[in-house]
Each structure stands twice: as structure tokens, then as C-alpha cells.
Amino acid sequence: MGRRLRGEQTQRDIYLSLMTEEQAAGLLEMEAEERDEEQRILYCQECGAYQKWRAVPEERRPLIRRREIAEGMSPDEVQMAWGRPARSEDITSPAERADGHRRLLWSFNPRTDAEGTTYERQVCFLDDRLLWHKDFHDEPSLWQRMKWWQK
Numbered sequence: 001m002g003r004r005l006r007g008e009q010t011q012r013d014i015y016l017s018l019m020t021e022e023q024a025a026g027l028l029e030m031e032a033e034e035r036d037e038e039q040r041i042l043y044c045q046e047c048g049a050y051q052k053w054r055a056v057p058e059e060r061r062p063l064i065r066r067r068e069i070a071e072g073m074s075p076d077e078v079q080m081a082w083g084r085p086a087r088s089e090d091i092t093s094p095a096e097r098a099d100g101h102r103r104l105l106w107s108f109n110p111r112t113d114a115e116g117t118t119y120e121r122q123v124c125f126l127d128d129r130l131l132w133h134k135d136f137h138d139e140p141s142l143w144q145r146m147k148w149w150q151k
Contacts, residue, residue, distance in 0.1 A: 008066055008067070009064075009065055009067060011053070014049075014064065014065075014080045015044045015049040015053065017079055017080050017081075017082075017083045018047070018048070018049040018076065018079060018080060019049055023047045026043065027040065027044070027047075052076050055076075056076075056077055056080070060077060064080045064081045067081050067082065069081050069133055070130070071129075071130050071131065071132065071133075072130055073129070073130040074128055074129065074130075075104070075106075075125055075128055077130075078123055078130055082123075083108070085107055086107055086108055086110045086119065087106070087107040087110070088106050088107075089104065089106075090104055091103050091104065091105045091124075101126060101127055102126070102127060103124065103125065103126050103131075105122060106123045106124075107119035107121070108121040108122070108123075118136065120135065120136055121133070121135050121136065122134050122136070
């Protein structure tokens, strides 16, 4: 099954996850001005968020609402479930690139300490399909593992 995050999200949350900061600010401003739902939906259509959600296969929508991801999802679907990555890297090897493939690594929830920056979650896409995901949140850091003798 998929990797689970906190609570179920609303349609609004999903649209906001697909928007740029500027677009999201526009939607929030419309809400503050108490514009009607039809105007907000039209705005989401203008931003492209509405169409991206409508393109999600029906069987994947409950996963996204529960903030879960699963192998085979597109980058848009992962972004709907988990939000924008803190970091995105093209890690395509020369051999993969020569064969016409593309591999992306997305990292979420950065943590910085004396050891440097680490990420709580990572996902890897191959040709715009989720290949694997890893949650490091509950794993001890290298420093914590090295201090086993102090316990």
C-alpha cells in the first residue's frame, strides 16, 4: 500500500498543493473576500489545478485524499498527496539518458543540524512514474547510531 501522512485533505488542500505560492495567495484572497465557489473553481481551472485533479484515475483519488502515495503515481499525483518537494534533483545516469529515460529524486521535510541537512522523505521517479519512496522520519541519524555505546 502507500505511505501515510497526517489526516485527510480537502479538495481545497489538493488544489493549493498544485499551485505556485502566488496562485495560492490569489485563492486565499478570494476566500478572504468570500467569493462564491463558482469563482474559486474558475480560478483553479485558470491555474490548471482543477484539470490535474480531474485527470487522476478514480481509484487513486482516495489515496491522495488520505495523503498516501503508491508506486506508479505521476509527479502531479505525489505532489497532490505530499505537497511540493523541498528539493528536486535529476539523477538520471548517462546510460539511462542515452536510452531516453529520466530519473528524478524528490526530497521532503528538510532537517538541518550539526551533521548537515537531511530529509524525512524521498521519492524517486523513473519516466514520470513513482518507482520507490522512503520515509526516514523514524530512523535514527548516523550520529545517533554511532552513539549506541552510551545507552
